Amino acid sequence: MKETFKEVPSIWTTGWTDILNTGTWRSAIPIYQKRLAPCHSACPVDGEIPTWIMLARKQLYHEAWSALVVNNPFPAVTGRICHHPCEGACNRGEYDGAVAINALEQYIGDLALSEGWTLPHPTIELDQRIAVIGGGPAGLSCAYQLRQLGYKVTIFESRPELGGVLRYGIPRYRLSKEIWDGELKRLLALGIEIKVNHLVKANDLSSLERDYSAVFLALGAQNSKTLPQFSVDDLKVFKGYEFLERVNRGEVPQLGQEVVVIGGGSVALDVAGTARRLGSQVKVLALEAMDSLPAQPDELTESLEEGVEIYAGAMVQKVNLGPERISLDCIKVTLDEAFPAGVLRPIPRSGTEFNVSATSVILAVGQETELTGWDSVINIGQSLVKVGADLATSRPGVFAGGDVTPAERFVSTAIGQGKKASSSIDRYLTEQTSDSQSLSKTENSEDKVAYQEINMFYFPEKARERKGLVPVEQRLQNFDEVRISFNFEQTQSQSERCFSCGNCVECDNCFYFCPDMAVVKDSSLAEHYSILDQYCKGCGSCVQECPRGAVVLKEETGR
Amino acid sequence: MGYQINEEKVFNSGHAACPGCSEALAMRYIVNTLGPDTIGVVPPSCIAIISGPQPLSSMRMPVYQTTLEASAASATGIARALKAKGNDHTKVVAIAGDGGTYDIGFQSLSSAAERNEDFIYICLDNEGYMNTGAQKSSSTPYLAYTASTPAGKPTPKKNLAEIMAAHRIPYMATATTGYPEDLARKVAKAKGIRGLRFIVVLTPCLDGWGLADNAGPKVSRLAVETGVFPLYEVENGEHYTLNYGSKGTPINQYLSLQKRYRHLNQAQIEEIQIEVDNNWQRLHRKFST
Known part of the structure; x- marks a missing residue:
């Protein structure tokens, strides 16, 4: 009788683990989500800033410009004169300086003008x-x-x-006529x-x-506001906006050698810079302290460079009108902080009186609407x-x-x-x-991408650049633009600084850091990736390793 | 921007690693870089678990599960058998944990290295016997809690990278999962060399170290940036190349993410800082020569 042996197989493996649904272990699943970037949230025109910077980074400038003009037809204008709250909100500000969004916008806006790009025409015509x-x-x-x-x-x-205001209010040295x-x-x-x-x-x-x-x-x-101390009928007293408008129309108002500007906002500094270019010495008297002037900080820096003297925290008490000159009795003030923002209540500091003399005074203390008669047809308040x-x-x-x-x-x-x-x-x-x-x-x-959600490992420090400035001596010669646009290299290197908060750039980190190979690249999808539901264990590594907060973990209930 | 890693699909989904496991991530880049023409040797360890519950396998290549002390000896046998059969293309890789490498498998590894056997040995180092309930190994760092060192380990971590370099093997490298491209590059480099190639990969154990499920890559990078675990390569025991070293990040940023260090007082943290700084300076001198 023949002896039988139990046959031992040389290979024990009969299949692969991918028949096991480890996804059942999970209690949360990653979701790809385009999220609100802080710059976008702060933008007054609701501009999709991460989108157009991402396109600029890829040198797709026409596409970048097209994304800009969805929300704003004048990128070359706002690239010059926007107060850019986007940069104040930029997550990179907490790291190594906000992205130079305003300068990037100017580069793209200027490129569109020099290349002659046209705005898209409407696809339908309505009768209304x-x-x-x-x-x-x-x-x-x-x-x-x-x-x-x-x-x-x-x-x-x-x-x-x-x-x-773009044609008549902003001085040419901030926004040239050609650009506008x-x-x-x-x-x-x-x-x-x-x-x-x-x-x-x-x-x-x-x-x-x-x-x-x-x-x-x-x-x-x-309509420029006036101050009760000043007689606007006197030829030596000018209204700020009217003054800027006259210069923008090509007139040369006769100011004399010494000009005093009253006001501390952007218009006051525009008036001061314009008067400097017309050849006058300029003093600015503002109620606010130097560190809380309503003008933008870079405007203040430029004014000081241009030799404008700023008397911050000062008020005119009495105006003495002479035939050739105006003498101003002034006093230093502090502002009553009990009043809400926007309401100025100066408290004079006795013993700080001083006198300023000028050949002309320009009032730049704000502007009013002209709504005579409109209250009979619509509701008007204040x-x-x-x-x-x-x-x-x-x-x-x-x-x-x-x-x-x-x-x-x-x-x-x-x-x-x-x-x-x-x-x-x-x-x-x-x-x-x-x-x-x-x-x-x-x-x-509520769902704005926070600084803590940015994975700094993927963003080595890289210095922020700023627009250059024409040398002061040259600036005062004429009304040519003073801020120098970025060049191509600056635009490239500075656009690379954008974190693209909440906006997937297909860096593939989520794919590479998945220990379960549950992330699949799929360029046909808007979100660029899909999650293999049957394998994802919900560890959240993809969320953590996304450099920019474009993946979130969503808890799953009722499984 | 971003990583570029070429992978062959050898490692499968559906494996039994914990959610977020660094060791599974390391295995992905090791076997997907080596490719299917590879024979694996795995001793008892989490790697054996991740390899798959019999009769299923997570790796589309032959894997031999050997005893805890015999990874290098088994790999030696397979490599020599392949040579005897005239097969000069199939690679042999032993993938073992730190217990199976620093402690129990050390004798066979050291002697295989001394003979310069022709295989790749990769140690997935999670600094303890994590598979059996987190007991200490000779890789466990100074003052770290384990189940068998409840007050913190009183002795420092064994410097296996330098021990292996001292064997003057053709290639020794350190790597970690927070730098997947660097890890894959080192595996690819090892694949192209003959003789004994050794890579020690720091793979943070989420459970054993007391980490969040998503913290593996982050803590791995902090190990590098604090100088705890510099990434470097040594060729023939002599030529040192630094890939990623200390950025001077304070050690507390690394320790505070891990529950195994939460019993430390300030003086102990400073003590660890001094030890890490000294180790980094001692190593750093080797890159300048």
């Missing part, structure tokens, strides 16, 4: 006509957005040229009807309403047009934005309001329910 009253930043932005939606738009402008003309020409090429030298009064409104489906009021605030969150006035079909409404007086804020009004007008005309895009930003603001 919209009247935009006021051709400043808010009105032009609203007209642009409405035109993109296909509406027929007419802009009514009381002055001979469009632009408002280029930006405007490109916008008007979309086919917008313009009626310049056309002042719309309150009693014109009802006739406008017959011809137009909706009205946007963007009248601005060009000299401003009352509007709701959607910028609708009390009168159906009439919307308002920019400086004529209670908004921060920045050009970018006005551009943002014009855009917001355009979507409100569109909603009003199409009778949609209010779920606009601008509201979604507010809803998501």
